[in-house]
Amino acid sequence: MSEKDLLRVMTLFEASEEAERLVNVLRNAGEIVRDLRAEDAEDMETLLHENPVDIILAKQRLTDFTALEALDVLQRLGRDVPLVVICEPQTPDAGLAEMEAGAADAVCADQEARLLLVVRREVSSLRNRKGLRRCEQMLHESEKRARNLIDHSRDAIAYVHDGMHIYANQAYLEMFGIESLEDVEGMPILDMVSSEDHATLKQFLRNYSKGIGTDDTLEICARHTSGDTFDITMEFSPASMEGESCTQIIIRDRGDSKELEQQLSVLSKQDLLTGLYNRTYFLDQMDKLISHAVAGETQGALLFIELDNFEAIRNTIGFADADHFLNDVAQTLKSRFGDLGLLARFEGAEFTLLLDNADLARAEEVARQIIDALGEHRSTINGRVVTATASIGITHINETISNLQDCLSRAEKGCEIAHKEGGNRYNVYNPRIEELEEKQQVTAWSHRIKEALRNNEFKLLFQPIVSLHGIPGAHYEVLVRMLDENAEEIPPSEFIPPADQADLTKFIDRWVIANVFRLLQQRKKEGHETRFFVKISQGSLLDAEFLPWVAERLHALQLDTQSLIFELNEETALNHLAQAKALVEGFKTLNCRTALENFGLEPNTFQSMEKLPVDFIKIHGKLIHNLAQSVENQEKVKQIAQEAHNRNMQVIAAFVEDANSLAVLWQCSVDFIQGHFLQTPAAELDYEFESAF
Numbered sequence: 029m030s031e032k033d034l035l036r037v038m039t040l041f042e043a044s045e046e047a048e049r050l051v052n053v054l055r056n057a058g059e060i061v062r063d064l065r066a067e068d069a070e071d072m073e074t075l076l077h078e079n080p081v082d083i084i085l086a087k088q089r090l091t092d093f094t095a096l097e098a099l100d101v102l103q104r105l106g107r108d109v110p111l112v113v114i115c116e117p118q119t120p121d122a123g124l125a126e127m128e129a130g131a132a133d134a135v136c137a138d139q140e141a142r143l144l145l146v147v148r149r150e151v152s153s154l155r156n157r158k159g160l161r162r163c164e165q166m167l168h169e170s171e172k173r174a175r176n177l178i179d180h181s182r183d184a185i186a187y188v189h190d191g192m193h194i195y196a197n198q199a200y201l202e203m204f205g206i207e208s209l210e211d212v213e214g215m216p217i218l219d220m221v222s223s224e225d226h227a228t229l230k231q232f233l234r235n236y237s238k239g240i241g242t243d244d245t246l247e248i249c250a251r252h253t254s255g256d257t258f259d260i261t262m263e264f265s266p267a268s269m270e271g272e273s274c275t276q277i278i279i280r281d282r283g284d285s286k287e288l289e290q291q292l293s294v295l296s297k298q299d300l301l302t303g304l305y306n307r308t309y310f311l312d313q314m315d316k317l318i319s320h321a322v323a324g325e326t327q328g329a330l331l332f333i334e335l336d337n338f339e340a341i342r343n344t345i346g347f348a349d350a351d352h353f354l355n356d357v358a359q360t361l362k363s364r365f366g367d368l369g370l371l372a373r374f375e376g377a378e379f380t381l382l383l384d385n386a387d388l389a390r391a392e393e394v395a396r397q398i399i400d401a402l403g404e405h406r407s408t409i410n411g412r413v414v415t416a417t418a419s420i421g422i423t424h425i426n427e428t429i430s431n432l433q434d435c436l437s438r439a440e441k442g443c444e445i446a447h448k449e450g451g452n453r454y455n456v457y458n459p460r461i462e463e464l465e466e467k468q469q470v471t472a473w474s475h476r477i478k479e480a481l482r483n484n485e486f487k488l489l490f491q492p493i494v495s496l497h498g499i500p501g502a503h504y505e506v507l508v509r510m511l512d513e514n515a516e517e518i519p520p521s522e523f524i525p526p527a528d529q530a531d532l533t534k535f536i537d538r539w540v541i542a543n544v545f546r547l548l549q550q551r552k553k554e555g556h557e558t559r560f561f562v563k564i565s566q567g568s569l570l571d572a573e574f575l576p577w578v579a580e581r582l583h584a585l586q587l588d589t590q591s592l593i594f595e596l597n598e599e600t601a602l603n604h605l606a607q608a609k610a611l612v613e614g615f616k617t618l619n620c621r622t623a624l625e626n627f628g629l630e631p632n633t634f635q636s637m638e639k640l641p642v643d644f645i646k647i648h649g650k651l652i653h654n655l656a657q658s659v660e661n662q663e664k665v666k667q668i669a670q671e672a673h674n675r676n677m678q679v680i681a682a683f684v685e686d687a688n689s690l691a692v693l694w695q696c697s698v699d700f701i702q703g704h705f706l707q708t709p710a711a712e713l714d715y716e717f718e719s720a721f
Contacts, residue, residue, distance in 0.1 A: 035151060038064040038075055038109075040086035040098055046137070050085055050114070053140045054147060058471055060531040068093045069101050076107055082151050084111040085143075088122060088134075099129045108157060110150035112143070171270070184279040187269045188217050191233065194269055203279065205253035217277075222249040222257050236264055236275070239320040239384065250279070266319040273323060299373040301351060302358035310372035314382055314425075315432045321425045328369075329391030331381040332421040332439035333361075333398060336451035338377035341414060349409045356407040357416065364401050368394060380439075388424045388456065395420045395454035403452065417452035419443050424456070473526030477510070481535055485511045488543055489709035493561065493680060493702045494717060496694055502717050505561045505702060507709050508540050524565075534567035534574060541578065548587055551713070558713065561593045561623060561644075566600045569607050575614045582618060589619040593644060598627045602636055612640050625682070628668050637675055645672045647698075649683030656688040662696065669697045 035054065039047035044065065051063045064079055066072040067090065075081070084102075086095040095113045102109060110132035115122035123134020132150045135143045178185050184200035186193055193212045204220055206212050217233075218226050225248045232246050250260045260279050267276035297309040305313075320326045335341075335357065342350035354377060361379060362371060370382040381398075383391055399418060407414045421442025429435045442457030449455070480486060486508055493503040509517040527533045544560050551558045568574045582589060594615055601608035601624060612622050623644035624636060628651050637645070647668055651661045669679045681693050684703030693701060707715055 034062055035059045035147075036062045036064065036080055036082045037147075038066055038072070038081045038084045040066050040072065040084065040090065040093065040095070041114075042067055042087070042090050046087070046114075047085070050137075050140075050143065053143060057144050058474060058530065059147075069097060072098060072101050073105065076101075076105060076109070081107075081109050082154060083132075083147055084109055085114055085147075086111055088113050088115050088126070095123075095126045095131065096129055099126065099131060103130065108154065110154055112146055112150065114143075171268075186212075186217075186277045186279070187267060187274045188277060189269075189272060189274040191217055193217065194272075194274060200279065203252075204250070220250055222251050225249050237325070239317065239326040244316070266316060302355050302373045304358050304362060304379070305370060305372035307372060307374050310370060310374065310380055310382065311432060311436075313370050314435065317382060317384060318425060318429055318432055318435060321429060322427055324427055326385055327387060328425040329383045329386050329388065329394075330423045330425060330435055330439045331383070331391060331395055331398070331454075332374070332423075332436075332443045333379040333381065333418050334420075334443050334447065335377040335402075335416045335418050336447060337416055341416060345409060345412060345414065349412075352409050353407050353414050353416075356409070357402070357405070360401065360405050361398070365394065365398060388422070391422050391424065392454065392456065395422055399452060399454065419446035419451045420454035421446060422454055422456045470526045470529045473523065474530035474532060477523060477527050477530070477532050477536070480510055481532075481539060486536070486539055487511055487517065487711070488540065488547075489711055490713055491702060491709045492706055492715040492717065493700050494706055494715075495700055496690075496698060499699070500717075502556070502558045502713070502715070503561065503700065504558065504713060504715075506540060506544055506563070508536065528565070528567065531567055533565035534571045537563075537565050537568045537574075538577065542581070544592075545581055545585055545587060548591055549585060552588065556713075557591070559591045559593060561595055563595045563597075563625070564611070566597075566604070569596065569600065569604055569611060575611060579614075579618055582620075590621065593621045593623050595623040595625045595644075595646070596640075596642075598624045598630055598633065598636055598648075601640055602630055605639060608640055612642060623680075628664060633668075634671055637671055637677070641675070642677060644678050644680055646680040646682050646702075652681050652683050652689065652693075652703075653685070655692050656686075662692060665693070665696045665698065673697065 037051060037054065039051065041047040047063070047065060051061055054061050064075050064081065066075055072084075084098065086098045088095050095111065099111060102111060111126075111130075113123040113126045113131050113134040115134055115136050117136050117138040119136060122136075123131065127134055133146045135146055178197045181197060182199055184197070184203045186196040186200050188194065193215045196206075196209060196212050201207070201209065201212065204212075218229060221229055229246070229248060236244070244264045246262045246264070248260060248262060249257050251257050263278040263280070265276045265278075267274055297305055299306040314330065317326070317328050321328060338350070338354075341353060345353065354373075358373060358379070361381075365371060365381060368381070369384060369386070372380050372382075374380045381394070383394065386394075398420060402416060402418050405415070421439040421444070423429070423435050423439040423442065425435060438457045442455040445457065446453045446455040487510075489507040489509060490504040491507060493505055495501075495503075508520065510520075510523045512518055524533065524536075527536060541562060544562055548558065548560065594611075596608055596611070615622050621643040622640075623646055624640060624642050625646040626648045627633065627636075627645050628648045630636065645668065647665060651664055651668075653661075655661050655665065665681070672679045678699040679697070680700040680702060681689075681698045682702050684690070684693070684701045684705045686705055689705075690701070
């Protein structure tokens with residue numbers, strides 16, 4: 029769960045039941061709510077100082093406090109937090125005075141559906157306001173840095189709006205013999221060129237403002253204030269100055285190196301293998317088209333084209349011939365579609381086509397033609413006939429596209445969907461539909477998981493962890509499975525990802541831990557000494573109430589805490605290092621032990637040993653797989669074991685699948701092993717540890 033998924037609600041009620049009922053309305057609708065309770069101005073002020081708050085639900089009148097007074101507190105503190113007044117049922121006209129004083133809205137206590145809509149609207153509006161303020165600040169800082177770079181640039185740079193200068197740097201002033209910035213502000217750009225080129229510059233500026241053509245440079249004759257003329261190249265690009273759209277012009281004096289510059293310019297734009305435009309130039313031109321589209325001056329489309337079976341072709345014909353094949357495909361695309369827009373080789377077997385002044389229907393028509401053309405094309409490479417189909421993702425470029433990365437991401441996702449559906453087709457990626465489908469799936473899973481928690485429809489499985497050095501005792505990793513309506517097991521790969529998105533993994537953790545605690549009690553009564561490794565999710569790691577809950581349960585049940593080892597995933601722990609350190613230290617105070625699982629693949633993996641003083645290190649399965657044949661993995665496992673033992677940590681090799689790895693693990697000084705070689709996860713705790721080897 030990320031902070032952006034969290035809804036932080038302050039409630040101003042005397043009766044906690046009233047507040048809890050409204051908070052549950054939001055939770056039942058799938059919102060992840062952090063509830064902050066206040067009853068008076070002092071409570072409210074303290075909470076606002078100590079916590080970020082997204083929205084306030086305030087009862088219209090409390091005994092010693094009112095919603096109007098709450099609005100005064102917000103105004104006095106200068107806080108931008110929407111306040112929704114909760115009125116008595118059946119009083120639809122209530123709350124007008126509070127809304128006149130600045131309340132976001134007023135909702136009757138029995139209007140639950142309306143409350144949900146109001147809260148979502150106001151929180152979305154608040155986040156948009158915050159985002160706008162951040163963007164304005166970033167824009168201000170960027171413009172300051174850009175202005176500084178421009179002022180110190182050796183290139184002559186000017187900014188023009190509607191044909192008039194609004195800014196120019198010192199190099200520009202010196203180039204034209206102008207004394208100060210004040211002298212050039214408001215001066216027409218036409219004054220800087222010879223009269224013979226006025227018509228040429230006017231026509232270029234008209235076409236450029238309309239997004240017509242792909243060339244952004246103009247060679248022209250400039251005029252110095254002394255009357256002398258000289259040849260220059262003007263490079264145009266869209267820009268903004270103090271929030272106003274304008275055009276940036278960089279001017280270079282043309283000398284004897286004109287031919288060389290032209291050659292370098294061509295090479296800088298060209299893919300060396302295919303002769304098409306390269307990725308860098310393509311992205312630059314796409315960025316310019318997006319700028320014009322956002323301004324409402326044009327529309328276009330991006331086609332992301334990927335050959336479906338290129339890897340198989342390369343494995344069959346070899347790398348060198350695969351390059352010849354790619355070049356042949358590129359020439360086919362260029363001859364058939366190069367005149368329709370900007371065609372580039374993006375990377376590998378991926379091509380892109382940028383259509384200007386084209387609507388979505390035109391883009392789909394071109395995509396169909398490309399698919400037909402490639403399907404019919406036959407390449408002859410060293411006497412072999414090679415064919416390929418393509419998947420195409422389409423993005424419509426209009427005012428709804430905010431940036432280049434968003435546009436490119438949509439097209440790539442569309443291509444991926446087309447490929448998953450069998451290839452040789454196109455897909456117009458619609459983020460609203462795709463995200464809605466994903467959200468609907470998460471909502472459905474959220475309901476199923478909540479029902480399973482409510483009805484105890486989960487199941488524990490156990491996998492033995494065995495000592496390689498004869499250390500006595502039964503060690504088991506605890507695993508969880510969800511049960512469907514037929515009591516069949518649902519693997520974690522299906523229910524854990526949506527549980528993560530719905531912030532429900534922490535509740536699954538609590539179900540597991542509560543059942544492990546009961547089992548530990550039972551095993552102790554039966555005279556069995558058993559140690560359990562229990563996984564802790566990111567949801568529990570970030571839950572401030574998790575550790576106190578564990579401590580309270582341990583105290584109430586009087587359990588042997590040395591029998592409990594709580595596991596954190598290394599990647600998760602490093603991503604939330606402060607919370608992980610606090611949790612490890614907290615478990616130490618409870619006399620519980622800790623472990624890091626999936627260890628060894630992170631680039632700063634040994635740093636986690638230093639930052640997180642756990643008791644066990646569980647090596648990632650990718651390092652154990654094929655261990656007997658991989659010298660590189662053997663060296664990494666040895667290094668991990670040595671570092672761990674230097675810090676008094678014990679090492680577990682997970683996912684051991686064969687006997688060949690045992691001798692190597694022994695030589696690597698690994699302490700414990702776990703995996704299907706010993707036993708697959710089972711519901712019974714009946715593994716014979718004494719006769720394991």
